[in-house]
Amino acid sequence: MKDGVVFSGTTACGKKIALTFDDGPHPRKTPEILDILDKYGIKATFFVVGTNAEYYPHLIKEEAERGHEIANHSYSHSRLSEFTEEQIKEEIERTDALIRKASGVTPTLFRPPEGKYSENIVKIATAMGKSTVIWTVDTLDWAKTPADVIAENIKNNVTYGSIILFHDFTSKQAHTTEALEIIIPYLQTQGYEFVTVSELIKGM
Numbered sequence: 001m002k003d004g005v006v007f008s009g010t011t012a013c014g015k016k017i018a019l020t021f022d023d024g025p026h027p028r029k030t031p032e033i034l035d036i037l038d039k040y041g042i043k044a045t046f047f048v049v050g051t052n053a054e055y056y057p058h059l060i061k062e063e064a065e066r067g068h069e070i071a072n073h074s075y076s077h078s079r080l081s082e083f084t085e086e087q088i089k090e091e092i093e094r095t096d097a098l099i100r101k102a103s104g105v106t107p108t109l110f111r112p113p114e115g116k117y118s119e120n121i122v123k124i125a126t127a128m129g130k131s132t133v134i135w136t137v138d139t140l141d142w143a144k145t146p147a148d149v150i151a152e153n154i155k156n157n158v159t160y161g162s163i164i165l166f167h168d169f170t171s172k173q174a175h176t177t178e179a180l181e182i183i184i185p186y187l188q189t190q191g192y193e194f195v196t197v198s199e200l201i202k203g204m
């Protein structure tokens, strides 16, 4: 934790790590990701965008029902640094309301679009009862990175308490699901336990 911003858990987490999925839900990819997570019996955290939550509330409900954490990733996925304090609050509140309506849960985590935060954004999120969460490993799935390259990148960088950034959907050429099929069983054989971000940072 640095100035109220969470990048990862600590070594005290032991071999716990958190997979995070941004920008969803997506009607085709999110169900695929949920099935892979179930197949390996693991829990993850979905940083959802309000506009998508509005279109696909049933997927938010399903994420929650299948035991995953739902977190706030703003309403419009805009550059918040150009917004007023009121606008930033509205971005967070509107998305909270949509998530609450779909799943009954109010998120306690916030990730600003592109992970771009400022002291002001963190202060606003904190006042709204949310930890601002970034990541330690960017899988670069958004850059159409091949699945084996994503897997290598994670293998080389994962450590105790890592928060790993994936996306529900960024482009048709993304290899997110193929990479998950490689990396999850590998990390399980290495003794890593997959938990939600709230579980990972509990007590920090």
Ligand SMILES: [Zn+2]
Residues within 6 Å of the ligand: 022, 023, 073, 077, 113, 114
């Ligand atoms: Zn995003």
